[in-house]
Structure formats: structure tokens, C-alpha cells
Amino acid sequence: MPPVELPIKVASPQKTTPIMKYAILGDIHANLEALRAVLEDAATQDVGRYLCVGDIVGYNADPNECVKIVRDLDCVTVRGNHDHYVSENDALGDLNPVAANVVRWTRAELGPDHLSYLSGLRLVQAVDGFTLVHSTLDMPEKWGYVFEVVEADASFNYQTTAVCFHGHTHVPVLYEKASGVRRSGYKCLKATMGKKYFINVGSVGQPRDGDPRAAYVVYDGEGRDVELRRVRYDVTTAQEKILAAGLPKALAARLAVGK
Numbered sequence: 001m002p003p004v005e006l007p008i009k010v011a012s013p014q015k016t017t018p019i020m021k022y023a024i025l026g027d028i029h030a031n032l033e034a035l036r037a038v039l040e041d042a043a044t045q046d047v048g049r050y051l052c053v054g055d056i057v058g059y060n061a062d063p064n065e066c067v068k069i070v071r072d073l074d075c076v077t078v079r080g081n082h083d084h085y086v087s088e089n090d091a092l093g094d095l096n097p098v099a100a101n102v103v104r105w106t107r108a109e110l111g112p113d114h115l116s117y118l119s120g121l122r123l124v125q126a127v128d129g130f131t132l133v134h135s136t137l138d139m140p141e142k143w144g145y146v147f148e149v150v151e152a153d154a155s156f157n158y159q160t161t162a163v164c165f166h167g168h169t170h171v172p173v174l175y176e177k178a179s180g181v182r183r184s185g186y187k188c189l190k191a192t193m194g195k196k197y198f199i200n201v202g203s204v205g206q207p208r209d210g211d212p213r214a215a216y217v218v219y220d221g222e223g224r225d226v227e228l229r230r231v232r233y234d235v236t237t238a239q240e241k242i243l244a245a246g247l248p249k250a251l252a253a254r255l256a257v258g259k
Helices: 033-040 063-070 081-086 097-109 112-119 148-154 234-246 249-255
Strands: 021-025 049-052 124-127 129-133 163-166 174-177 181-186 186-189 194-202 213-220 223-232
Touching: 033 063, 033 213, 033 223, 033 234, 049 163, 049 194, 063 112, 063 148, 081 112, 097 249, 148 181, 163 213, 181 194, 194 213, 234 249
Parallel strands: 021 049, 129 163, 163 194
Antiparallel strands: 021 213, 124 129, 174 181, 174 194, 186 223, 213 223
């Protein structure tokens, strides 16, 4: 297989001026076509740094290529549950049979250096005054899902920054805490003082909100502006790769509908 080339020029990690605009990716899930499309879009947004809320691998057919791109981006990344199960050889009883099947396949596909990289990822990372986590802040190692305000409120109790970005559900949604907690969809948001935000950035590689386009967030750290961006990509090629790899057909079918 030819080497994977980045579709963008990566900002030098030695840059001395403050980096104020971030592309925040999540749930890439080994979907190379979606990842390339997202990075091409991010290159038009004056992004200076790339971050990832986990699950680089799983479900799709290009785990080595996607891990390589994330690493080459010098991307601050937290560990997702698929990253964990693939690299730690834990028992897979907590996963549904389809996900467990893909974890076993991915374990066999990934090179040892990439497996070591995934194993070394932290569960929570603070970056320039905000936080990254894959699942929840209260028990990040348990891979709990946040679908309701009560689940978000438990995480807010451990959130020490005003803004935290997360993934795991593959559904871009916003939880805002002031006097209480509210849940809403979002496209553009300006974080205001005195509130906390727990923001799901959606999924690059397997959206589940009924929109098959890849999702990611651009965050302006200076203006505290959050923008959810949706990007079309070559779904057909991603589907063909899943089938050619012998992965479950349902994983190919769901990409077309974003469910």
C-alpha cells in the first residue's frame, strides 16, 4: 500500500506565537476518506492546531493510515474505547458483537508502533485552557455515554475548565450549565463567562445523527467561538473498503444514512 500523504501542511510545533484556532476531531474510526475530507476543509479555516477526542480506530478499514495521519499532525489525542480495546487486549464482553469483531480485526491489522501509541494515550487532557475527554469526566475509564442532562451533570462536577470537548456517542450535541443544565443541538456557539460547556464534536468516520456527512468542530480559543462543520466525503469508497476487508456489511450500509 502506498504511503498516506497529508492533504494539508501541518503547523510547526515550534511555532512561538499563540495558537488560537483549533480543529477538534473525534470518532474517526479508521475512515480514511472522511478524515482526508475533514482535513482538507480544516485547511480552509485558518486552523493552527489539531486535537482529537479519541477513537481513531474501529468500524472502518484503514486503521494504520488514520493513526499515521493523526500522529503526523502532532495531534493532541485522548484515548477512546476502541483505541483502548484494540491496544490493551482486554476481554471484549462489554462490546456488542459487531464492534468486538472489528476490534479483533484491527488488532491484527495495526503495526506494533501504532498499537503502542494507542496504548499510551491519556484518558483526559487539558489543552490551552479547555479539556478533552472521550466519554465522561467523572469516570472516563468506564466509557459511559452522555445522552441526557443528568449524565452530563455528573461530568460537570469534575470539569475544571469552562469548555470540555468529547465524543463517543457520534452525535453533535451541546450541554450548557449555568443555574441548571440544558441540552441542545448547535451549529455555532459563543461560550459566555460564568457558564460551563460539555460539547460533543460529532463523528468524522461514522456519524449517527442522521446526517452522513463527516462532522468536526473548529474552536476559536480567543473569541471562544465554536463552529460545527459538516463535510461530504467519498462514502462509496469507504463502503467498498469495509466489504473488501470482510468486515460486517452493516458497517458499510450505515455510512450512507448516518445512523
